[in-house]
Amino acid sequence: MYHMRKRLGIVFLIIAALISGCSSVPQETGTETATDKTNPNAENATPKAEEATSNGESATSNGEKATPSAEEAASNEEGKSAEATFKDVTGTEISVALPVEKVACLTEICVDALVELGLKPAAVTAGGLAPEPEFYGEEAASLGQIGGSFFEPNLEDISLAGPDLVIGLEGTHEGLREGLDGIAPLYIVQPRSMQESIEFLQHMGQLTGRIAEAQAAEKRLLDKFNFYKEHSPKDKTALVMYGSDVNFGIDTAGSLVGSMLAEVTQYPWPAPEADGGHQAGGMAYSLEKVLENDPDYIFVETFTFSPDSQPLSEQFKTNPLWSRLRAVKNGQVHEMRTSVWASGRGTRSLGIILDEAMSNMYPELYKKAVE
Numbered sequence: 001m002y003h004m005r006k007r008l009g010i011v012f013l014i015i016a017a018l019i020s021g022c023s024s025v026p027q028e029t030g031t032e033t034a035t036d037k038t039n040p041n042a043e044n045a046t047p048k049a050e051e052a053t054s055n056g057e058s059a060t061s062n063g064e065k066a067t068p069s070a071e072e073a074a075s076n077e078e079g080k081s082a083e084a085t086f087k088d089v090t091g092t093e094i095s096v097a098l099p100v101e102k103v104a105c106l107t108e109i110c111v112d113a114l115v116e117l118g119l120k121p122a123a124v125t126a127g128g129l130a131p132e133p134e135f136y137g138e139e140a141a142s143l144g145q146i147g148g149s150f151f152e153p154n155l156e157d158i159s160l161a162g163p164d165l166v167i168g169l170e171g172t173h174e175g176l177r178e179g180l181d182g183i184a185p186l187y188i189v190q191p192r193s194m195q196e197s198i199e200f201l202q203h204m205g206q207l208t209g210r211i212a213e214a215q216a217a218e219k220r221l222l223d224k225f226n227f228y229k230e231h232s233p234k235d236k237t238a239l240v241m242y243g244s245d246v247n248f249g250i251d252t253a254g255s256l257v258g259s260m261l262a263e264v265t266q267y268p269w270p271a272p273e274a275d276g277g278h279q280a281g282g283m284a285y286s287l288e289k290v291l292e293n294d295p296d297y298i299f300v301e302t303f304t305f306s307p308d309s310q311p312l313s314e315q316f317k318t319n320p321l322w323s324r325l326r327a328v329k330n331g332q333v334h335e336m337r338t339s340v341w342a343s344g345r346g347t348r349s350l351g352i353i354l355d356e357a358m359s360n361m362y363p364e365l366y367k368k369a370v371e
Helices: 002-020 055-066 070-077 108-116 137-142 155-161 174-180 194-208 211-231 256-261 287-293 312-318 347-361 363-370
Strands: 082-087 093-098 103-105 123-125 144-146 165-169 186-189 238-243 248-251 282-284 297-302 333-336
Touching (some): 082 194, 103 108, 108 165, 108 194, 108 211, 108 347, 123 155, 155 174, 165 174, 174 186, 194 211, 194 256, 194 347, 211 347, 211 363, 238 256, 238 287, 238 312, 248 256, 256 347, 297 312, 297 347, 333 347, 347 363
Parallel strands (some): 103 123, 103 165, 123 144, 165 186, 297 333
Antiparallel strands (some): 238 248, 248 282
16 A cells, blocks of 8 residues: 555656646647647646736737837838837747747747737647637648657747747746757746736737737637626636546636636635646645535646556546535536636637637626627
């Protein structure tokens, strides 16, 4: 029994490392097949690290610098590039020529933003958002592919894509900056709220010259969110949980997805004092604690690392506490697409999460929203 516990402890530590990427959700590791993180971007809950400069703050404070002035536009016509200089979430100063045309995506919020802007990534990692029907679908096969792992993407593949900018995730990709020197600047991001996801999109719109597209995408999300927030009866409780085996975590109300859901329904999972998991505000949990609140609906993000991996909800069936949960008794445990719910983190992913959550909890309200 001791050796079994020790082995489980080691497995849990490995999973925590894979899911958190040191301090953020690398839900984008493993084949993010949700037999259905996401989600959330999700995108496993990445440490808040709110004390660091937020991604949203970077976008806001540097937005004007990213937008070329009339003089810069004139210099473009003369064959000279305008340049934007800004700081990313790590405080690193980045300079890029405008407009940014080719972007390599190491994290899924990059893919999310580019599809919202009507652009295609120069290269993406495997198993993420790109093949999802709401994103690039079958066209994803024509995108440049970045081999290696989520933690150690192949630098040669990135170089072959010839990007103007590479976008990575805080807590996971900072160490690549030196290796990317001479290839392209590395822009590290980590949205911790819906507003910060919007601000990242706005910044990408400025960098790529797609400001109108960014504004349209922002409006789509906010119109949807505000409709649900205003009209939801908020009389049902929900929980987002994630993991790859019975060692699991939850998105608290301090996480990106949890904080958004807390605005449209009851989400009785307070933010932890210490963060962990795939996105800020996530934490390890136990079924005993889940049973204390006994949610009406459970949304599951399963991280799979082998073809024969079972959905997290299936693995829990051997635990007698699982069958005592109200959501389990009523058939309201839903396996969601991990690439969207856990890893997405962007405005399109958040809109999908809202629709999928509300269509399960408040189907009549969802129908009105999409009419």
